[in-house]
Amino acid sequence: MTMTTGCVRLSRGGSSRSIIGLPQSLSRNAGSVIFRRSGVVPSPTANLHHYHRLPSTSRSMTNSTVHRALNAKNINPNILKAQYAVRGEIAVRSEEYRKALQAGAGHRLPFHSVISANIGNPQQLDQKPITFFRQVLSIMEYPALIEHEEIFPEDVRERARVLLEDVGSVGAYSQSQGAYGIRKSVANFIKERDGFEANPDDIFLTGGASAGVHTLLNTICASRNTGVLIPIPQYPLYTATLALLDATAVSYHLNEEQKWSTNVELIETARQNAADNGTDVRCICVINPGNPTGSSLSVEDIKGVIRIAAKNHLVIMADEVYQTNVYDGVEFHSFKKVLRTLQREEPGRYDHVELVSLHSTSKGIVGECGHRGGYFELVNFDPEVKAQIYKLVSITLCPPVIGQCLVELMVNPPKEGEPSWELYNKERNHIFNGLESRAKALYQAFKDMTGVSCQNPDGAMYLFPSITIPEKAQAEARSLGKQPDEFYCLKMLDATGICVVPGSGFGQVEGTWHFRTTFLPPGTEWVDRLKKFHEGFMKEYSD
Amino acid sequence: MTMTTGCVRLSRGGSSRSIIGLPQSLSRNAGSVIFRRSGVVPSPTANLHHYHRLPSTSRSMTNSTVHRALNAKNINPNILKAQYAVRGEIAVRSEEYRKALQAGAGHRLPFHSVISANIGNPQQLDQKPITFFRQVLSIMEYPALIEHEEIFPEDVRERARVLLEDVGSVGAYSQSQGAYGIRKSVANFIKERDGFEANPDDIFLTGGASAGVHTLLNTICASRNTGVLIPIPQYPLYTATLALLDATAVSYHLNEEQKWSTNVELIETARQNAADNGTDVRCICVINPGNPTGSSLSVEDIKGVIRIAAKNHLVIMADEVYQTNVYDGVEFHSFKKVLRTLQREEPGRYDHVELVSLHSTSKGIVGECGHRGGYFELVNFDPEVKAQIYKLVSITLCPPVIGQCLVELMVNPPKEGEPSWELYNKERNHIFNGLESRAKALYQAFKDMTGVSCQNPDGAMYLFPSITIPEKAQAEARSLGKQPDEFYCLKMLDATGICVVPGSGFGQVEGTWHFRTTFLPPGTEWVDRLKKFHEGFMKEYSD
DSSP states (O other): OOGGGSOOOSSOTTOOOSOTTSOHHHHHHSOSEEEEEOOOOOOTTHHHHSEEEEEGGGGTOOGGGOOOSOOTTTSOHHHHHOOOGGGSHHHHHHHHHHHHHHTTOGGGSSOSOOEEOSSOOGGGTTOOOOHHHHHHHHHHHOGGGGGOTTTSOHHHHHHHHHHHHHHSOTTSOOOTTOOHHHHHHHHHHHHHHHSSOOOGGGEEEESHHHHHHHHHHHHHOOSTTEEEEEEESOOTHHHHHHHHTTOEEEEEEOBGGGTTBOOHHHHHHHHHHHHHTTOEEEEEEEESSOTTTOOOOOHHHHHHHHHHHHHHTOEEEEEOTTTTOBOTTOOOOOHHHHHHHHHHHSTTSSTTOOEEEEEESSSTTTOOGGGOOEEEEEESOOHHHHHHHHHHHHHTOOOOHHHHHHHHHHHSOOOTTSTTHHHHHHHHHHHHHHHHHHHHHHHHHHHHSTTEEOOOOOBTTEEOOEEOOOHHHHHHHHHTTOOHHHHHHHHHHHHHOEEOEEGGGTOOSTTOEEEEEESOSOSSHHHHHHHHHHHHHHHHHOO | OOGGGSOOOSSOTTOOOSOTTSOHHHHHHSOSEEEEEOOOOOOTTHHHHSEEEEEGGGGTOOGGGOOOSOOTTTSOHHHHHOOOGGGSHHHHHHHHHHHHHHTTOOTTSSOSOOEEOSSOOGGGTTOOOOHHHHHHHHHHHOGGGGGOTTTSOHHHHHHHHHHHHHHSOTTSOOOTTOOHHHHHHHHHHHHHHHSSOOOGGGEEEESHHHHHHHHHHHHHOOSTTEEEEEEESOOTHHHHHHHHTTOEEEEEEOBGGGTTBOOHHHHHHHHHHHHHTTOEEEEEEEESSOTTTOOOOOHHHHHHHHHHHHHHTOEEEEEOTTTTOBOTTOOOOOHHHHHHHHHHHSTTSSTTOOEEEEEESSSTTTOOGGGOOEEEEEESOOHHHHHHHHHHHHHTOOOOHHHHHHHHHHHSOOOTTSTTHHHHHHHHHHHHHHHHHHHHHHHHHHHHSTTEEOOOOOBTTEEOOEEOOOHHHHHHHHHTTOOHHHHHHHHHHHHHOEEOEEGGGTOOOTTOOBEEEESOSOSSHHHHHHHHHHHHHHHHHOO
16 A cells, blocks of 8 residues: 555554644634544545544534524525535645645645645636736725826726726725626627627626626526526536526536537437426526536537527526637637627527626636626516616625726726736736646646546636546445545545546536546646546556 | 795606606616606606606517517516615616716706715715725735835735735635635634634625625525514615515514614514414524614613523524614624623523624725625534535635725724824724714704604614604505605605605504615705705695
């Protein structure tokens, strides 16, 4: 039993009954979950089955001594149902390892750093903010800075002036739909991108795209019987939100073999089967470019989705947050542009198709996840439905105003000839080229690995390789109550410090196994760690 | 028919068929609701019943021509049910007036400015941000500024350094529960305030208190049968959220005559009646200091609520966002402090009482509504329930990070002797004294008005006077399909430009009428306008 098998033993023998690798003082502070050793039998997978979840506050009081109003059996059952693997057990464990390393308690760990490849969080890793954006935002926070010509270029100060005029103070509530001037900028951006008009009244600024998805699905879902078509694999925000709303997710599979593209037959079959079972299917979600797949849809694929929506009266929810993350010469096509084109090409046949497109400041070259900025555009929606959406968002008052300002900066960046252009362009290209080259390098690494296949990435921030998990490993996973890909990812984390998300968190064709990794972490050293782990894993379980 | 009646005629005679006072181009941009003239009979109330809602996008397409998936009859019925008067029709109309005035089209309006007294949005009005807070936030946005000793005092730069260390970039997602260092500061603040320990693991940072309320009610409400005790009058966030969750709001009335205090008999009766009807009452919400009432609860009142909660196994949800808005020597008592005191005084009898306390950066002397910062503290919660709350908040990733930083600054402001102390203290006192003196002036004005009674304000940002509405006015209101207090507030807006919220938006004892006004708008000229309107209204309808 050596480290080359890819498995990890944080302790030797049966002597260690403490929380291994995690000083108690740290684990108490770490959140709601710690891992406690409950057995002493040495095993190659000690760290997997000898630790179980124990809530950190249980030290002060246990359920048996008090009769509280709330317990895990009587709270909202929809919350119990909801699953969100991106920040699940593996992510929590990776944070424990990070804390242990920071506290100097990492000498028993077989790695020297934790690599967070589980979540698209660029600025946690290598990516630097765009200077122009942050300069404007700093003046928005402290307007007295606007006088400092020696610090801020003229276009930064001018933009801050315009935004201050529009929002007043970033400390004041804005209109619930978002500041009007910013929505006008978004409409201009959409018009320039698509060549079709956009109306600021149809734009709703949001606290990140996630808040927009919640608002929209909340509006669409009228009962448990409402069905929403969801791609498989999907970003689990969709199924989690549907679970919270107690509505029905209707899965349609993407074509892995054809770069994870949509397939009209698979969609139509899924829809028909659900309808035959009495489900009121009224919406189709599409993530383009794809999360977790990294794919980018062709105009023909998009037209196919729109035709199905038109025929079956489905709202199209287009998650287009990765619209600027397209690589290798691939072009992004917005659903709005394709819909408007179809409306022009075949008059009268698509005027009833409701489309909502979501965008965000968290992705692209902006990467400002922590600012929670975003918007959605409603296309062809019933005005009364729009008024209800307005009422819904007004209950939470308004999205963060500084995040709204960032939306303005994203859709209206410096132009050639302006003082900030050169630096902006340099930073943008640096970020973009870095993403593109890391995507390629990681893809190449997966191509070289035994038992791994991966589609060539052309969008987003992720790769979603398919892994062949040996039968012996699958059996061991099941004996531990884990999915085989979850088992694989836990072992990867324990051996390498690399945190990825199992495919079962996104959905996959039964019997296939995947994981999602971002290509955001810098350098290639971690890719070598991953390769080495994979070889060891395959070797150990292929006998 | 002259202006002294308090009613408004924006047009003369029957000649004007256009949208009066609202240029069409403006009203198109203003949101989803405009007011269109649909009749020509001149009347003192022309502006009330000659305009009806017309969705602004109806110009492009009507329902009759297309078959969309969504309409106002088939969307989520809970959204249709939800009401949120604070940003309702009157607020929308006031924005139209503001736009008309800005566009120079206000010459037909009988006022020269719109006074937004409908919403606690200090920085939209007179209140300036605290310099220390904004200086630190500007460095968080653009860390290169940290070098500028000539701009920023040493304690500003030091605080920014500590926060940057904690959160990394404000553009990165934080932990879903909020950055750990900031939660530690919140725990210290609570400990200093109450004299009892607080644990950072029990603190969840939120995007304003509204987001926290949504998270908590979502967790607590398991079905339509779940009952939550809500004070009447209440801030309508509570009933709106319960409507969205399809749970049951169980009203308990506050004692208007005794400064809107809680009354244990009224609470117990409301709870018992609901329980007798089969409702599973499991939570009591208390807003202290009160919104819309401006009241502040005594220790005895709080103990009374805790005893009811202990006896009946109710979670206490304490909305304490106005905890620093207490005037005239009144003291704020936190539920946490009173609960811990009871636990010490009567050992074993209160250990099972679950309490969650909410706070926000939007109110107090901070007034940073647009930043969407806040937190809640869970006390005595089941660890498994806490883990489910963690999962729920993880689905929307994290609260805005710059808003989290503002929470840190709120709970840990400059201390005496530090470089920023003097300015901070001066600004804080200026804001606080301004709020206190305006509260008193407005209270005095209401005391002087015929047919108005008002409780002496000792907290929050609001007054909630009771108004005697003459029978003739009530009849006219009903003939227009309006509540009498809604009619009164619409007429006030049309006559004076002052926007307040009718009591019916908060709930009130049947047959009584109120309105909520903030005391945030500066000066006293608007108070004179209000007085003059009220006299005219009473005179017109008392005949």
